[in-house]
Amino acid sequence: MNDSMMDLLVKALLDGDQTQAIIEVGKLREAGVRRRQIITDGVEAAMTQLDAKCTVEQFNLLEIMLCGRAATGVMKVLYPLGAPPLQTKAAVVMGTLEGDVHDLGKNILKMVLTAKGYRVVDCGKDCSLERLVDAVEQEAPVAAGISGLITTIIPQVRQMKDKMAERGLGHIKVIAGGAALKQATAESLKVDFIAQSAFDGLHYLDQIVGVRHE
Amino acid sequence: MNSIERIKAALNFKQPDRVPVIAQVFGHAAILAGVALGDYVRNGELLARCQLQALQFYGYDAVFALMDANVETEAAGSILTYRTDQYPIVKSAVLANGTDLNTLLPPNPWQAGRMPELLKAVRILRQEAGDSVLVVGCVLGPMTLATQLLGIEAALYLAIDEPEQFAHLLGFATKIAMRFGVAQIEAGAHLPMVFEPSASPEVIPAPFYREFVLPYLNQVFTTFKQAGSAANWLHTAGPATPILHLYPQARVDLANIDFCVDPLDAMQALPQTCLNGNIKPLAYVEATPEEIAAESSRLLKLFANRGGFILSSGCEIPPESKPENIAAMVTAACQEK
């Protein structure tokens, strides 16, 4: 395979240039490169580079959004019917709870996780706890992610683990993120992990599913 | 000194009798009065009554005619979902379904959606308390309103893909902000606070702020000053340190700083601008009165030499906060010499 062709895809993704990224994917496919490899060496590689660039002080949201959009575009070209790549690492269910409209963070997390090979089940914003737990039951994810930016949803967060345990889902991890939840501790929220950023959450998930970090 | 004189002294870096204290009590006033939040945000008279009750209970220096972040977008045609115990949320944003911006007219504040109810609240608050206490209205800043009209992600992508279209949208949002704010001043508000969370560096980088947000904010604040606003109050939540030094270019007189901003950085960035802040919002829910009192005196000491300070929360005091925590902040300001 032609390494420099893949590099061009990675570059287009990092530039947030969706059109160029899709052109590069076309070229790679013509050269006979498999879809799976384009995901691993192209999309995931671009995300890894972005991850390394994004520290707490240096976090450019627009850059991530553009890269995420380009990556999503590439996935759509590769899997037009929306069928997920064959071997996803694991599923993650996520949502923003009832009464909370802030969904930018959740959507970014979704793009990052999808581009890193997770199958994301997005329950959307203003989602009831019941619906989120239903989704966890149906999808057998490795974790449920809650994004919370207003403190009024904290009581709902605290019930999540118990509600899951009632249905025998207590072994599934619950992770939380977003401005309101970041102000609290994991113990006080009764969750397994509080992520400071989308990449922080990614690292935690990778740890659970046993992906080694380069 | 009454509250207004005290705040004016702080704004002008003069010596007030004590540091003013503004608790950003919005929906909490409903909870305190045993009123459903869903009713509070739809009824101007009820809102004003709850605000007056909270004022009497806490004895701070300002009241707010503020419903939620969706008043303007609803008046322009967005559909909201209302709930009994929560702020409403946007169910479908007016421009999200492909509606052409050119077919929209800026809403008339005396007629559209809940705008007239908010103006009613302003009028009552001014009548009942406005001789001595600051009556604050609220408009969304152009950037935030743009994100509320179109949806935040779509708006950000538009800014990058079609900057001219985005500027057009900001222009429209600016018109709405100016009309609504001027109507609030006419109804009796001492000033309309400009609520601009979507322009936070948490969301957009500083160069974007300089190019897209500043010029429009400047227009809004210039218009408010001409209409008789007592001061230009800008409220941007989140880690705003990278953009603070730009505020004077938008004619900001009073800058809100959130809990994640270091007050020393803010003082340095804005040596001649009055600051308000910056106790952590969640602390009013989770901390003890002693902790709030300690944090308040830390801030009062920090600003003692400089002046130009109003003790406050970093953002909205969460509706479900413990009253004794809010009271502890007010007491701290009243006791500090």
Ligand code: B12
């Ligand atoms: C933009 C914004 C808005 C926009 C939101 C638009 C939208 N559709 O999302 C608008 C203007 C609508 C808005 C409205 C309101 N807002 Co607001 N808003 C903000 C602001 C400035 C930025 C939020 C944001 O988008 N950040 C960018 C994203 C990308 O960051 P993020 O969500 O943290 O996500 C990152 C990580 O946290 C992580 N992450 C997020 N979730 C998750 C989940 C998991 C599982 C993982 C692993 C990671 C993860 O991934 C992301 C990338 O790293 C914050 C300030 C702040 N400090 O955050 C206030 C803030 C969230 N808002 C606040 C408030 C009070 C409100 C209102 C209630 C105001 C009002 N009185 O009407 C309303 C809420 C109405 C409602 N029912 O929800 C408060 C909440 C405090 C509180 N009391 O609880 C904040 C914190 C400001 C403050 N300091 O007080 N707001």
